[in-house]
Amino acid sequence: MECLFPNSIWNEDDSRNECILVTGGTGLIGTSIREVLTSTSLTNSEFQIKPFEKWTFLSSKDGDLRDLTDVKRIFEKYKPTMVVHLAAKVGGLYTNMANNLEFFRDNIMINDNVLHTSYECGVKKVISCLSTCIFPDKTTYPIDETMVHNGPPHESNYGYSYAKRMIDVQNRGYNQKLKAQGRQGLFTSIVPCNIFGPWDNFDLKESHVIPGLIHKMYLANKRGDSGYTIYGTGAPLRQFIFSRDLANLTIGITRSYTDPEPIILSVDEDDEVSIKAVAEMIASNFPNIKEIKTDPSYADGQYKKTANNGKLRALFPSFKFTSLNDAICESVVWFIKNYDNKTCIIRLGSTND
Amino acid sequence: MECLFPNSIWNEDDSRNECILVTGGTGLIGTSIREVLTSTSLTNSEFQIKPFEKWTFLSSKDGDLRDLTDVKRIFEKYKPTMVVHLAAKVGGLYTNMANNLEFFRDNIMINDNVLHTSYECGVKKVISCLSTCIFPDKTTYPIDETMVHNGPPHESNYGYSYAKRMIDVQNRGYNQKLKAQGRQGLFTSIVPCNIFGPWDNFDLKESHVIPGLIHKMYLANKRGDSGYTIYGTGAPLRQFIFSRDLANLTIGITRSYTDPEPIILSGMIP
Numbered sequence: 147m148e149c150l151f152p153n154s155i156w157n158e159d160d161s162r163n164e165c166i167l168v169t170g171g172t173g174l175i176g177t178s179i180r181e182v183l184t185s186t187s188l189t190n191s192e193f194q195i196k197p198f199e200k201w202t203f204l205s206s207k208d209g210d211l212r213d214l215t216d217v218k219r220i221f222e223k224y225k226p227t228m229v230v231h232l233a234a235k236v237g238g239l240y241t242n243m244a245n246n247l248e249f250f251r252d253n254i255m256i257n258d259n260v261l262h263t264s265y266e267c268g269v270k271k272v273i274s275c276l277s278t279c280i281f282p283d284k285t286t287y288p289i290d291e292t293m294v295h296n297g298p299p300h301e302s303n304y305g306y307s308y309a310k311r312m313i314d315v316q317n318r319g320y321n322q323k324l325k326a327q328g329r330q331g332l333f334t335s336i337v338p339c340n341i342f343g344p345w346d347n348f349d350l351k352e353s354h355v356i357p358g359l360i361h362k363m364y365l366a367n368k369r370g371d372s373g374y375t376i377y378g379t380g381a382p383l384r385q386f387i388f389s390r391d392l393a394n395l396t397i398g399i400t401r402s403y404t405d406p407e408p409i410i411l412s413v414d415e416d417d418e419v420s421i422k423a424v425a426e427m428i429a430s431n432f433p434n435i436k437e438i439k440t441d442p443s444y445a446d447g448q449y450k451k452t453a454n455n456g457k458l459r460a461l462f463p464s465f466k467f468t469s470l471n472d473a474i475c476e477s478v479v480w481f482i483k484n485y486d487n488k489t490c491i492i493r494l495g496s497t498n499d
Numbered sequence: 500m501e502c503l504f505p506n507s508i509w510n511e512d513d514s515r516n517e518c519i520l521v522t523g524g525t526g527l528i529g530t531s532i533r534e535v536l537t538s539t540s541l542t543n544s545e546f547q548i549k550p551f552e553k554w555t556f557l558s559s560k561d562g563d564l565r566d567l568t569d570v571k572r573i574f575e576k577y578k579p580t581m582v583v584h585l586a587a588k589v590g591g592l593y594t595n596m597a598n599n600l601e602f603f604r605d606n607i608m609i610n611d612n613v614l615h616t617s618y619e620c621g622v623k624k625v626i627s628c629l630s631t632c633i634f635p636d637k638t639t640y641p642i643d644e645t646m647v648h649n650g651p652p653h654e655s656n657y658g659y660s661y662a663k664r665m666i667d668v669q670n671r672g673y674n675q676k677l678k679a680q681g682r683q684g685l686f687t688s689i690v691p692c693n694i695f696g697p698w699d700n701f702d703l704k705e706s707h708v709i710p711g712l713i714h715k716m717y718l719a720n721k722r723g724d725s726g727y728t729i730y731g732t733g734a735p736l737r738q739f740i741f742s743r744d745l746a747n748l749t750i751g752i753t754r755s756y757t758d759p760e761p762i763i764l765s766g767m768i769p
Binding site for chain 2: 246247248251254258296297298304305312315316318319320323326
């Protein structure tokens with residue numbers, strides 16, 4: 147657990163005081179939020195910590211969120227006024243496919259414990275984290291926030307997907323209940339698209355596409371390979387959001403979002419990029435790798451999974467996303483710098499050198 | 500709780516012995532099943548209790564299924580080989596609309612406790628009860644078993660509906676797990692349409708359409724009314740299934756259904 151106080155003295159008597167509890171606080175998003183809050187950079191200073199805010203970042207050391215006793219103890223200790231609920235049981239494709247039952251049950255338990263304890267403790271805003279991967283598998287594009295429940299999710303991670311969807315169902319129940327009781331309070335959610343950045347999971351088996359390619363190209367470059375081959379045609383298009391941009395937006399939403407409906411956090415539709423283009427951007431950071439080749443004998447994933455970020459754009463019309471090239475460069479630099487740093491909380495996992 | 504033994508002596512050494520535990524055993528379906536099993540009528544005698552079966556019908560007196568300790572105690576006591584899971588938090592339209600949160604959470608808890616304890620105890624078949632009211636609100640007709648998750652349910656009882664749908668999701672998880680472990684076992688479900696019959700809920704506020712009309716017309720008749728007015732045009736079509744027919748089918752399915760996918764149990768349109 148790490149508590150952040152602003153540099154100025156936090157006024158215990160200020161009725162504006164916000165105690166913001168972040169579950170999963172040491173994960174990719176949580177750590178990025180912490181970095182933004184404490185950054186001394188002048189860009190996006192609006193997302194730095196405010197004088198009346200106290201942020202607490204939970205880790206697994208604080209307790210097991212599947213255990214209601216642990217969750218109640220944590221809430222009793224920190225007495226949050228707001229909760230950013232990022233904690234979840236997550237994993238790569240193959241882990242999900244083999245363990246849908248556990249991914250369903252554990253996440254249902256974690257979510258119910260956090261949401262219901264928040265409700266009982268009178269937390270006034272709870273922002274939970276969904277994901278664009280939980281949307282219906284068979285659907286029209288672009289997808290938007292109204293479509294979450296419009297059909298079954300992809301077969302491979304149905305357990306995780308349904309558990310996440312039930313956050314939105316449960317949120318609706320709490321909002322309805324609070325309204326009927328005449329109580330203040332809001333249960334809502336963010337829906338990030340593919341996140342990447344420093345503090346990601348770079349494990350060769352469990353990682354998502356960008357950190358996976360960064361790690362593998364790092365090793366290929368080290369070996370002196372002059373080219374790198376990606377699976378499939380490289381044509382499928384995806385939207386990626388840099389962890390620092392997501393952190394900025396999440397902080398902004400925690401402070402000012404008042405809609406019970408989910409909000410998709412994604413770059414614009416025009417910023418969809420092909421997997422091959424992403425691989426080339428990554429390769430440009432590794433001097434030995436001069437060429438990206440494709441292997442079409444491997445199946446491509448879905449060609450497009452475009453998400454509509456119109457709601458986000460209406461809320462933050464002037465928000466500037468970090469360019470993908472710059473974001474990838476920053477991620478590669480971070481990875482290389484921390485590759486041998488065993489004291490860092492990074493999950494490199496099996497480094498198949 | 501009520502245990503049913505067949506008239507013939509139940510052979511403790513018979514490896515075919517089935518201990519069938521029925522949760523919600525004193526509700527409409529549970530009571531109808533009990534009546535069929537013990538009926539002495541010659542029609543549909545195939546659904547009467549078999550010599551190697553012991554049926555236990557749970558009621559709320561046996562424990563609160565939202566409490567895992569109670570559920571574990573019950574399973575430890577009866578050691579079921581099969582479970583017919585009928586228990587749920589149910590209610591009429593207005594109760595659902597005002598309490599979607601409780602209908603969601605309570606049913607998720609009940610279902611997880613019963614399903615997971617069944618899994619941990621090596622129960623070899625678990626038949627849970629869904630409902631045609633949980634299907635997508637906007638859909639093509641006729642609806643079939645493959646369409647359960649194809650869109651949001653009706654707004655009025657979304658809490659109950661999503662909790663019931665998650666039974667099917669969790670069933671899939673157990674079947675996948677058992678297969679990966681090379682263990683025997685089947686988690687599946689029935690999907691009744693509108694049920695009615697003796698032992699129904701005839702409460703004037705909470706009842707479904709047939710028992711509600713029966714109760715209201717009984718009172719109207721008692722008053723001496725010569726006519727009865729129903730709301731609306733009376734044109735909408737529905738399928739109804741008589742509780743005894745549902746009981747027969749459920750007994751048959753408990754014994755012989757081997758499909759992990761849900762099965763709709765629906766009656767004919769009059």
